[in-house]
Amino acid sequence: MAPTRSxxxxxxxxxxxDGMPHTRWWAFEDRRTNFAEVSPDTTDVGKLMLMEFALVFANDWFVVPWTLPVGVLARVRGIAVTTVFNERLWVEPVDQLAGTQEWQSWSMFALTSQGGGKPEPELAxxxxxxxxxxxxxxxxPPGG
Structure with missing residues (x-):
């Protein structure tokens, strides 16, 4: 099947x-989620990553509404971003940039390539x- 471009x-x-830390200093939060009660083990990488995301990097992430059918392999070549000043920027995946060292091109969602080279930015x-x-x-039963 030939790839389609969208x-x-x-x-x-x-x-x-819920419970997201407030981005402004000295603002009170609502106590609905208590991250202090989460006690991950030293081998519980999933909880540690979730807590680091929630407490440190959460306000740096955005959701992009991109719907795909099930059973496809999607390859992202880049994203064109238009700023409020009407500047248009082309953003490529970090591992595709020239001069990127091997340790800097780690990706959680990249698939391993067959030839042992750098993985393509694909989502399966x-x-x-x-x-x-x-x-x-x-x-x-009620009360049970």
């Missing part, structure tokens, strides 16, 4: 979640879950 125009939305949406658990519905 171009979309959208306004990115900032990532927000697999057609199904590896295992689905099904069972009868449970009825819980």
């Amino acid at each position: 171009v979309s125009t959208f306004v990115p939305t900032q990532v927000v979640f 949406l697999l057609p199904k879950a590896p295992k689905v658990q099904k069972g009868p519905g449970l009825v819980v």
Whole structure:
């Protein structure tokens, strides 16, 4: 199947979640989420990454509405960004930049290339879950 090219125009939305630290200093937060109660083990990398994202880098991330069908391999060549001053910038994936050293081109979502070279900036949406658990519905009596 030949690859298709798509171009979309959208306004990115900032990532927000309950208990997100306030971006301004000296602002009170609502206590709905208590990150102090999260106690990850030394090998619990997932919790550590989530806490670092939530507490340090959360206000640096944006959500981009890009819908893809299931079972495709999407390759992102770059993003064209238009600023409020009507400047148009082309942003490429960091590992595609010239002179990037190997340790600087790490990516969580990159697929390994067959030839052992640098991975392409691709996102795979697999057609199904590896295992689905099904069972009868449970009825819980009130107060039980």
